[in-house]
Amino acid sequence: MQRRRSLSSISSRLTVLLGFLAGVSHAFADGPQSIPSILAPASTPAHEIYGLSLFVLLITGSIFVVVGGLLAYVIVKFRYRESEGQHEPAQVYGSVQVELAWTVIPILLVVVLFLTTARIIFAIQDAPKPASALDVTVVGHQFWWEFRYPALNIVTANELHVPASSAPTYLRLLSADVDHSFWVPQLGGKTDLIPNHPNEMWIDPRQPGLYLGQCAQFCGVEHAKMLLRVYVDTPEQFTAWVKNQQQPAAQSAPQDNAVAAGRHVFETQACVNCHTVAGTAAVGRFGPDLTHLMSRATIAAGAATNTPENLRAWIQEPDHFKPGVLMPAMQLSDEQIDQLVAYLTTLH
Numbered sequence: 436m437q438r439r440r441s442l443s444s445i446s447s448r449l450t451v452l453l454g455f456l457a458g459v460s461h462a463f464a465d466g467p468q469s470i471p472s473i474l475a476p477a478s479t480p481a482h483e484i485y486g487l488s489l490f491v492l493l494i495t496g497s498i499f500v501v502v503g504g505l506l507a508y509v510i511v512k513f514r515y516r517e518s519e520g521q522h523e524p525a526q527v528y529g530s531v532q533v534e535l536a537w538t539v540i541p542i543l544l545v546v547v548l549f550l551t552t553a554r555i556i557f558a559i560q561d562a563p564k565p566a567s568a569l570d571v572t573v574v575g576h577q578f579w580w581e582f583r584y585p586a587l588n589i590v591t592a593n594e595l596h597v598p599a600s601s602a603p604t605y606l607r608l609l610s611a612d613v614d615h616s617f618w619v620p621q622l623g624g625k626t627d628l629i630p631n632h633p634n635e636m637w638i639d640p641r642q643p644g645l646y647l648g649q650c651a652q653f654c655g656v657e658h659a660k661m662l663l664r665v666y667v668d669t670p671e672q673f674t675a676w677v678k679n680q681q682q683p684a685a686q687s688a689p690q691d692n693a694v695a696a697g698r699h700v701f702e703t704q705a706c707v708n709c710h711t712v713a714g715t716a717a718v719g720r721f722g723p724d725l726t727h728l729m730s731r732a733t734i735a736a737g738a739a740t741n742t743p744e745n746l747r748a749w750i751q752e753p754d755h756f757k758p759g760v761l762m763p764a765m766q767l768s769d770e771q772i773d774q775l776v777a778y779l780t781t782l783h
């Protein structure tokens with residue numbers, strides 16, 4: 436009885452696992468969306484790293500098969516047999532050939548692995564930067580990403596937009612506080628954002644879509660909720676996005692009372708010390724730029740979708756989505772929060 440129950444629970448777990456695997460492979464089949472997989476590279480550096488990882492897997496896999504195979508063969512072939520009695524097998528001490536072989540072959544393999552890895556690292560790092568490259572400065576903050584496009588005069592947060600084209604995007608990686616690491620597995624390797632030590636990396640995705648990533652260096656309590664979204668836009672989408680981001684913040688019609696009241700709350704509370712809304716008195720730099728807040732699909736570095744309900748819950752109690760977040764709960768009245776949300780949702 437006991438046994439039957441455990442068997443059925445195992446089989447139900449297997450079903451769940453198989454369902455999960457089917458979901459995973461289905462998500463791969465869908466293209467770039469949904470799963471940040473190193474197995475579906477979509478940009479030159481990611482392709483090169485993927486090729487290298489297959490090569491390393493081939494070599495180490497062959498070693499595993501040869502060593503495991505020999506071991507299995509020996510265990511079976513020379514197992515204890517009743518008929519052969521108790522005598523010890525022949526003892527062999529020191530064989531120059533065998534010892535040379537198992538010293539030299541691993542050394543050669545390590546040299547080959549080292550050289551191929553070094554070649555890929557340098558090929559990626561030393562790739563000449565074309566004049567048409569797009570420059571983006573990425574600043575890691577506890578626990579969100581700031582993206583600045585110096586040539587385009589754009590500042591945004593958490594959702595990076597790049598054009599799908601032959602021109603690569605060069606990311607200059609900085610940090611405002613502690614170490615972070617920029618990692619979008621389908622687009623490139625991990626590169627750390629280190630205070631006072633700018634790093635650089637580049638990506639050149641050709642297929643439009645959404646690519647997900649994650650801060651890959653523990654940076655504090657909310658590190659796990661420091662997600663990254665990279666939108667690879669068609670050239671037309673990108674131009675439209677740039678045009679919208681370059682506008683100053685939307686101005687509401689003066690007769691819209693709730694919005695005007697919300698703006699007043701925003702500008703008279705500490706919000707302005709930490710947030711920028713271009714074209715207003717709010718010029719804080721500690722938190723994300725809110726000028727085009729509503730052009731983003733998520734808030735709080737992917738911790739919640741960007742809906743009026745979530746904005747409300749966020750302002751009321753940021754810890755609700757991200758315990759330990761560096762935005763304080765401001766103890767505002769329900770009415771003030773409603774007004775703030777009315778204002779924020781005009782910022783397209």
Ligand code: HEC
Nearest residue numbers: 577578579705706709721722723734735736760761762765
């Ligand atoms: C002490 C600085 C500080 C103050 C004051 C502050 N915020 Fe924030 N705010 C932050 C930080 C930091 C984040 C990013 C949190 C994260 O994602 O980890 C943030 C995130 C946000 C976001 C989400 C933005 C996005 O794109 O993810 C909104 C909306 C927001 N704040 C609105 C407000 C409003 C409204 C007020 C005033 C009532 C306010 N904040 C006051 C620091 C602050």
Ligand SMILES: [Cu+2]
Nearest residue numbers: 615650654661
């Ligand atoms: Cu981080």
